[in-house]
Amino acid sequence: MVQLQDSMCDLLIVGAGPAGLMAATWAARCGINARIIDKRGTKVFNGQADGLQCRSLEIFDSFGFADRVWQESNHMIEICLWNPDETGRIRRTDRIPDTIPGISRFQQVVLHQGRIERFFLDSLAEYSDIQVERGVLPEQLDIDHSRAEDLDAFPIRVKVRHLSDDEATPFQHSTNVPDGLFRSSLAKDDTDDLIRKSRGKNGTTEIIRTKYMIGCDGAHSWTRRQLGFSMEGEQTDFIWGVLDIIPITDFPDIRMRCAIHSAESGSVMVIPRENKLVRLYIQLTEVSKNGGQVDRSTITPSIILQAAQRIMFPYKLTYTYCDWWTAYQIGQRVGNNFSSSDRIFLAGDAVHTHSPKAGQGMNVSMQDSYNLGWKIALVINGIAQRSILKTYQSERRRVAQDLIAFDHRFSRLFSGRPAKDAADEAGISMAEFKDAFEKGNMFASGLAVDYGASILVAKPGDSADQGDGTDVGPQQTNGxxxxxxxxxxxxxxxxxxxxxxxxxxxxxxxxxxxxxxxxxxxxxxxxxxxxxxxxxxxxxxxxxxxxxxxxxxxxxxxxxxxxxxxxxxxxxxxxxxxxxxxxxxxxxxxxxxxxxxxxxxxxxxxxxxxxxxxxxxxxxxxxxxxxxxxxxxxxxxxxxxxxxxxxxxxxxxxxxxxxxxxxxxxxxxxxxxxx
Amino acid sequence: MVQLQDSMCDLLIVGAGPAGLMAATWAARCGINARIIDKRGTKVFNGQADGLQCRSLEIFDSFGFADRVWQESNHMIEICLWNPDETGRIRRTDRIPDTIPGISRFQQVVLHQGRIERFFLDSLAEYSDIQVERGVLPEQLDIDHSRAEDLDAFPIRVKVRHLSDDEATPFQHSTNVPDGLFRSSLAKDDTDDLIRKSRGKNGTTEIIRTKYMIGCDGAHSWTRRQLGFSMEGEQTDFIWGVLDIIPITDFPDIRMRCAIHSAESGSVMVIPRENKLVRLYIQLTEVSKNGGQVDRSTITPSIILQAAQRIMFPYKLTYTYCDWWTAYQIGQRVGNNFSSSDRIFLAGDAVHTHSPKAGQGMNVSMQDSYNLGWKIALVINGIAQRSILKTYQSERRRVAQDLIAFDHRFSRLFSGRPAKDAADEAGISMAEFKDAFEKGNMFASGLAVDYGASILVAKPGDSADQGDGTDVGPQQTNGxxxxxxxxxxxxxxxxxxxxxxxxxxxxxxxxxxxxxxxxxxxxxxxxxxxxxxxxxxxxxxxxxxxxxxxxxxxxxxxxxxxxxxxxxxxxxxxxxxxxxxxxxxxxxxxxxxxxxxxxxxxxxxxxxxxxxxxxxxxxxxxxxxxxxxxxxxxxxxxxxxxxxxxxxxxxxxxxxxxxxxxxxxxxxxxxxxxx
The missing domain is CATH 3.40.30.20 (Phenol hydroxylase, C-terminal dimerisation domain)
Incomplete structure (x- = not known):
């Protein structure tokens, strides 16, 4: 195996999902010498996260591409709540606006993650020479903590391997892979344009020395494991299936976001999407018997569809086109530490996991690195003091904690059986559910985020209380x-x-x-x-x-x-x-x-x-x-x-x-x- | 010289300016086998037409690219009128909205022609295989009128020559060419991408046989000359200079559209543009002495700037960056005939010329072929009867006639010396000017167009009276x-x-x-x-x-x-x-x-x-x-x-x-x- 010589950069981003691309976009706009690597050979094409909050659209707008999202996405305007009547038949019981009127110039929309990544990539190309290096696997990480405060130091050393094409290509081509990930024929995209394999470097390793590093490498974060940081929280018993289909149905509100509680068969959430697609989150009551980690390979699209049909009865639901499907169990966890010596940072799924149904995942992940990117850039450029970096953890870990608390309450209300009447204490009150939904809308918009007192936020109160406990108050400067x-x-x-x-x-x-x-x-x-x-x-x-x-x-x-x-x-x-x-x-x-x-x-x-x-x-x-x-x-x-x-x-x-x-x-x- | 073999198409468009590209866009959307040729080797980069009416934006929106124009263009919101006070010093005397509020969801904007052509080209590429064939010169035109009504016939025969690179490249590189046309360093564009010379065919000739043909080949239209059609109207004495500059000035309204009448030194119109540019239309009083066609080579940017400085005194005006400049004399003419046997059509500058200052030229030209393109497409596709084609001349020649009448009045008011007082009959009343400006705004929006009664417009009245005289009423169908x-x-x-x-x-x-x-x-x-x-x-x-x-x-x-x-x-x-x-x-x-x-x-x-x-x-x-x-x-x-x-x-x-x-x-x- 040929070993390439050492290379240097100011910022290394590991993982080219939305969180990593957001960090790279900051680097591009601030003129930072950054690299972004991803072990996969291509970007995603369909499925995965798709909900975009008002705040995410505002951020895209600040980078100049919100209009592309706004135009291609499906706009979710109204939420319809469906609940069983006294005979057990589901009925539309309420309509509420999906986004609280007046809080933003945008409203919540849905568009699949692959398009969002495309817009980031186009923006990177327009403003910088930064290109995602795909098929590059990090293998070893060292940091010299003693040089963390040395502004001229490159204290981080990452050994990476350039994968061969076969190694780097994920299973996106088959309809039979267990997690349902296969390539879409609907979403417009540009595959050939995206496959940036490090040809000529295949199989070689490289040592990257960098001043700063961000691990945006997902729920199984390699970076987090190297740092020895842990995730804190729990896994729930609820099992859900997801279908992205073009539905053929007489259900009247299939183009609305719907929360459907059936009397005895579980719940469905309807998320209408772009290109006539609809995403259904479907509670799978049968397969949650064993309580622990479920073997997802026993779940098929047919099983998920049948569950939806039972919940949405007497309405009919079928499809001929399925774009993507999967099944998951909700885990609600937050990382115990978001940074190491304020040199290596973790963002996105690497430090928080939760239910996808509130449409928060991609948003909170992007907003992590949106919070972090400019701080690192200003420090690298010699404009800002290193002390601002510690506000990343105090601001974003607190957001993650709040998110998990929100998700916990929301998931419980959504997964529970509707109460038959006021005396049915084991059931969920539909009035309580509606109330939570309405209150949750402000949280879900991303606009409720309120960073605590710090050197960056001159508001009264205790900075440790208002954040995650990190000390981010002003300090005596060194004269x-x-x-x-x-x-x-x-x-x-x-x-x-x-x-x-x-x-x-x-x-x-x-x-x-x-x-x-x-x-x-x-x-x-x-x-x-x-x-x-x-x-x-x-x-x-x-x-x-x-x-x-x-x-x-x-x-x-x-x-x-x-x-x-x-x-x-x-x-x-x-x-x-x-x-x-x-x-x-x-x-x-x-x-x-x-x-x-x-x-x-x-x-x-x-x-x-x-x-x-x-x-x-x-x-x-x-x-x-x-x-x-x-x-x-x-x-x-x-x-x-x-x-x-x-x-x-x-x-x-x-x-x-x-x-x-x-x-x-x-x-x-x-x-x-x-x- | 090698002769290529005959080729066939359903529609041949000569000229790839905005009018020709609009026709090609219809062909792309309706699935027509069309070709579009242009004798120039590249598209334009700067200067030339730039005003876009509300109606043009609505049309772009109907093709899906108004948002690109809306985003890149400068929006003109307010018109400021500047006139001499009793001491002869210019003062702001009025402000009026540039676009009448409420008439459209768009307002008038400015963006240079090269970007508009780019959006058309991108749209063509997205929806069809139609590409502009550049460096292709038409040399001979024949039409078999006896077969005009035969739906299966290809009665038109055009001999074209594929030019060498040298022949096809216009003078865009020097600042010293007489008409001031040189390449911009400001406007973003993609030159290399655009040069589609017919390499390999250089110097060869080709016979194109086609069902229909549109001549969008400009004021000196080759197509019009082959048909022997004439332009009717007159040339005025007014000489104007045009500067596209980034102005350095203390004139307060340089980012507003302004009509400035000086007491004795002539008039200036200010058109603020994208990228900090401002276009100035400047009346050149000195060089109009001989009354006839002026030798434009005697006019320099310096002469034009000095004229502007005199008119805008006591405000200072200089520049370090000039994007484009030219000088022109107003000719107001309309073609006597817009079609030959409803097989060959003329559109745009080929059938109407007038002053550029009202921002009408590119708009009316594009709207000609917007009116025509779908009619030809539906006939070629066997959906519509050929009789709808005669409505093109009745509808658009009438619009051209109205435009020339509007331009005649507007130009006279703008070029004239302001009246000193009510008794000054040789001068122009500034109240009359303001009134004309306000009334002209509706016309200038493109929304006042009102096509006469015809088989396509089931309104009362005489179709010949309401159009240009062409008979476009319903006829007994042939059973x-x-x-x-x-x-x-x-x-x-x-x-x-x-x-x-x-x-x-x-x-x-x-x-x-x-x-x-x-x-x-x-x-x-x-x-x-x-x-x-x-x-x-x-x-x-x-x-x-x-x-x-x-x-x-x-x-x-x-x-x-x-x-x-x-x-x-x-x-x-x-x-x-x-x-x-x-x-x-x-x-x-x-x-x-x-x-x-x-x-x-x-x-x-x-x-x-x-x-x-x-x-x-x-x-x-x-x-x-x-x-x-x-x-x-x-x-x-x-x-x-x-x-x-x-x-x-x-x-x-x-x-x-x-x-x-x-x-x-x-x-x-x-x-x-x-x-």
Whole structure:
């Protein structure tokens, strides 16, 4: 066996599923020298995860490809609840909106994982040279913990083997494999384009030395096992079958998301999908007898279909086309540790497993690495201090814990037998189920995530309590920089912006560009490009007093001694680390952009003035009034200032005059770039 | 010189600009054996036409790529009018919306022609094997008029020469060519991908025999000259320069569309574009002295810029990046004939030329071949009678005539000197200019097009008067089919749908899919696929009486003797020639789709019921209430029936019981497919 020579990179991502691809996408946007490897020879084509939360769509939008998902996916609008009546016949008992109206500009949709991975791959190709290296198996992992805090070190050493084609090709071609994974003839895709085997390297091994590493290698994570970390939690008794079919049925709500509880035969969840497909999650009551791990090979599509037919009786259900099927047993577990020395991180299924029915899996996994990717990138690029890395575990392990608690309650209610009446204590109350479903919708949207107090989130309270227990509060800096280093805790003023919550994602309302009057969802300007943003709610700048406050703010930010200059590398544009955006509330037609302070419309020799930084909350000609100040809960006269992290989570809120605290926020987390 | 053997096709398109590509796109969607040739070796990269009307975006949407245009383009929202004050200094005097609010779900945008052509090319590749054959020069044209009415004939013979690379490459590489055409470094494009020279055929000639031919070969149309047709109209004295630059300026409205009239130095129109570009149309007063054709080689970018600086004084204007520039003199002309024997057709600049400033050129050209393409396709496919082809000239030559009249008035007002006061009769009244601008907006949107009475538009009045004079009324059919052949004129009932105008495009309002509650603009379901559509406004089907009317309508349409069966080829799906869609006004939650007549949810053995044909005008969870019945002006109780042509123009309106007239409409234009 030929051994290749050692190679170096700044970031190695193991696993090219959605979590790994999300991390790679951050690397691409932040110019990181990253590699992403996967042991499989091709990406997935069908089946697997398919539900996408509002928050995932918002994240895709911040990378510029939400529109592709929005267009191809099936939009789930309404949930119909079906329950047995007094005779035991199932009836539609309720309709509730699938996504709570008003919480996002997107709604929950479904699209199979293979397409999502395609969009990531296209985005990687557009912004970088990063390509997924498929058929590459990691075999050995070493880390030199003693050099973890050395910024120049490559303390991680991974030995990988480049597989032959045969080794790397998963069973996707047969309809008879036990887990039902076979290739779809329905989903459009581009197989040949995707098979990137490391030809010429087949059978060779390679030593990769890297500064950072992320294990996104699934529930059986090789990386996690190398680190000796464990999963904590339990396996339930519930066995479920999954069919992705084009149904032929007289069930009236087959294009709605449905939760169907039969009287005695178990439950079905209906998830209508793209291309006329419908996914059915079907409770398999017969095969759960032995209580332990079930031999899935005894389950066939025919057994699953028959179970569905019993549950959905008297409606008829058959199919001629089946795209994918599988069966599973619910395990609900969370990893005990998400990182090793803040150099090697775990994300996605490698640190949490749970039921698929709430449509959370792919979303929470992607959001893990979405939380992590920019932090690693800013540290590698010398912009941010290493201390921000520990917020990954405190923020995401807490989310995983909350997810498992949610899933536990939801699964129990969904898998249980409906109560016959109020006295039937062994049964599940359908009123309780509906209530859980409605309350669960907010959680399921991904928008309830509320990161705890930390150096990145200047909110009151105890950071250990609000996270997973990790200490992520501010620490005395090592005297490397400024007068702010002695500030131990900065607390933002939440009451200045009642609907912009510190720790939660910055919401989006429609604003107009001051220069051309075009309406935009404000989130359009919070792209995932690694920059922090200061959103100046400038208030009513038609008032001379307020105008003067804003001019002073502009002067404070633009001076050569300002923190923005201090944290921006020499020779880089002034908005390359921290960008300043304004939303004012004065009438659009009464304000001239060029009369505002230069910091709000920087001049470039080749491109003239920047017309993309000042927005107004005013009536549009074609899209109504965004009522952004009302939506954000900000005073239209006085405004306020908000710091938004590169992942759109809110870090700090203050008055226009609170420039010292504003600088202090950045002082705790960024590295000064000039003397 | 090697001579290739004769080849045959059903449709030959000469010229691969927007008009030719639009025709090819229809051919691709309708499965026509078409070829498209262009003498140039590559497509355009920058400059040229860039304004896109609402109607053009609607058409792109019907082919599925409006979203790409919408995303990349600059949206023009507001027009600012600048005029001299009493001291002669220019001032902003008015702001008006660029697109009249409410007339379309799109607004006018700008994007350079090269990107539009790219979207067409991508769409061709997705739906067909049709590729643009570049570097192919037509040299000789013959048509056997005696065989024009023979459906099996290939009466057209075109000799073409495959050029060498040198011959086919236009001057796009130098900044010094007289017309200012040079390659852009700004616009993203894919040059290498596009150069499809007929290598291996270089220098050879080929005889193409074809059934139909469209000349989209520009203002100097070779096709038009072969046919001996002429252009009628005049050349004006006005000389204009055009600069596509990234401006460096303190003019406050540089990102708005502006019409600037200076007191004595002429006029400028500002068109903000994508990628920070701005197009300036600049009146060149100095060089128009001799009145006749001007030697454009005496005009330089510097001369044009200086003229702009004088007009825009006291604001400063410079640039470091110029993407494209040119100069032109306005010629306003219309072709005297748009077709020869309804076998060879002319479209686009080949039959109309005018000022570019109203942003009409590319739009009207594309809409010519959009009007023509489906007619030729349905005739070639044996679905429609040849008599529909004569409506092309009556409909589009009339539009060209209206365009020239509009352009004449608009150009005079824009090129003239502003009146100093009411007594200054030689000057142009700025109030009149504003009025013309506002009224012109409806025309400029492309939505004012109102095709006259014909066999395709069952409205009252004289068809010759309403068109360009061509006789396009119904004729006695030659006894080939049914009892309807004796009906000479069918007149729809306009008052049943007051905002759906026969002869105009079917407007779009939001409706919900009955099966899954998803909101859609109804236009989404009027795709350009060559099908006629019957839109059944089913009214309040919660009422038993109305429900029965609709069931009867369904029975009338679905019987084996119905006209839908008669015009559908054996073995084809029942909705392949005429599709039936329903919009009802009953509460969504009170209606069960499967209880409606089968014709509204056809069953397929493999795909189950069709859930995509029944819609409801009701409140959505996330997008409000579409109020479609109100928007369409249709009675919510009784409804009505509307026939929509494959190009979305309204052909007929009637009562639910008017099935005989409905069948009669199709009887005049389609060919029976079965006994």
């Amino acid at each position: 490397s920089s400024s007068s702010y280093s002695t500030i131990l805790k900065i607390t933002g003023k939440q009451d200045l912006a009642t609907n912009i919550k510190m720790g939660m994602r910055f919401p989006s309302f429609q604003v107009l560009n001051q220069a051309d009057a075009r309406p935009w969802p404000f989130a359009h300007f919070l792209k995932s490009d690694g920059r922090f943003r200061i959103i100046l709610f400038a208030g009513n700048i038609a008032s001379p007093h307020q105008f003067q406050r804003i001019q002073t703010f502009g002067e404070d930010l633009s001076g050569p001694d300002s923190f923005i200059h201090r944290f921006t590398p020499l020779g880089k544009p002034i908005d390359s680390v921290i960008e300043v955006l304004m939303i004012h509330s004065a009438p659009r037609k009464g304000i001239e952009l060029l009369e505002l302070h230069d910091v709000f419309h920087p001049l470039d020799e080749r491109e003239g003035y920047d017309y993309g930084k000042v927005f107004v909350d005013d009536e549009s000609y074609h899209e109504g009034h965004g009522e952004a100040y009302k939506g954000y809960g900000v005073d239209r006269e006085r405004g306020c200032v908000v710091v938004v992290r590169p992942d759109q989570y809110v870090g700090w809120i203050g008055e226009v005059e609170d420039v010292v605290d504003l600088g202090g926020y950045f002082d705790r987390i960024l590295i000064p770039q000039r003397g | 080939s089919s049914s009892s309807y052949s004796t009906i000479l004129k069918i007149t729809g009932k306009q008052d049943l749908a007051t905002n759906i105008k026969m002869g105009m495009r079917f407007p779009s309002f939001q409706v919900l899919n009955q099966a899954d509650a998803r909101p859609w603009p109804f236009a989404h379901f009027l795709k350009s696929d060559g099908r006629f559509r019957i839109i059944l406004f089913a009214g309040n089907i919660a009422s038993p009486h109305q429900f029965q009317r609709i069931q009867t309508f369904g029975e009338d349409l679905s019987g084996p003797d119905s006209f839908i069966h008669r015009f559908t080829p054996l073995g084809k799906p029942i909705d392949s020639v005429i599709e039936v869609l329903m919009i009802h006004s009953a509460p969504r939650k009170g209606i069960e789709l499967l209880e409606l007549h089968d014709v509204f949810h056809p069953l397929d053995e493999r795909e189950g019921y069709d859930y995509g044909k029944v819609f409801v005008d009701d409140e959505s969870y996330h997008e409000g209430h579409g109020e479609a019945y109100k928007g369409y002006g249709v009675d919510r109780e009784r409804g009505c029936v509307v026939v929509v042509r494959p190009d979305q123009y309204v052909g007929w309106i009637g009562e639910v019981e008017d099935v005989v007239d409905l069948g009669g409409y199709f009887d005049r234009i389609l060919i029976p497919q079965r006994g």
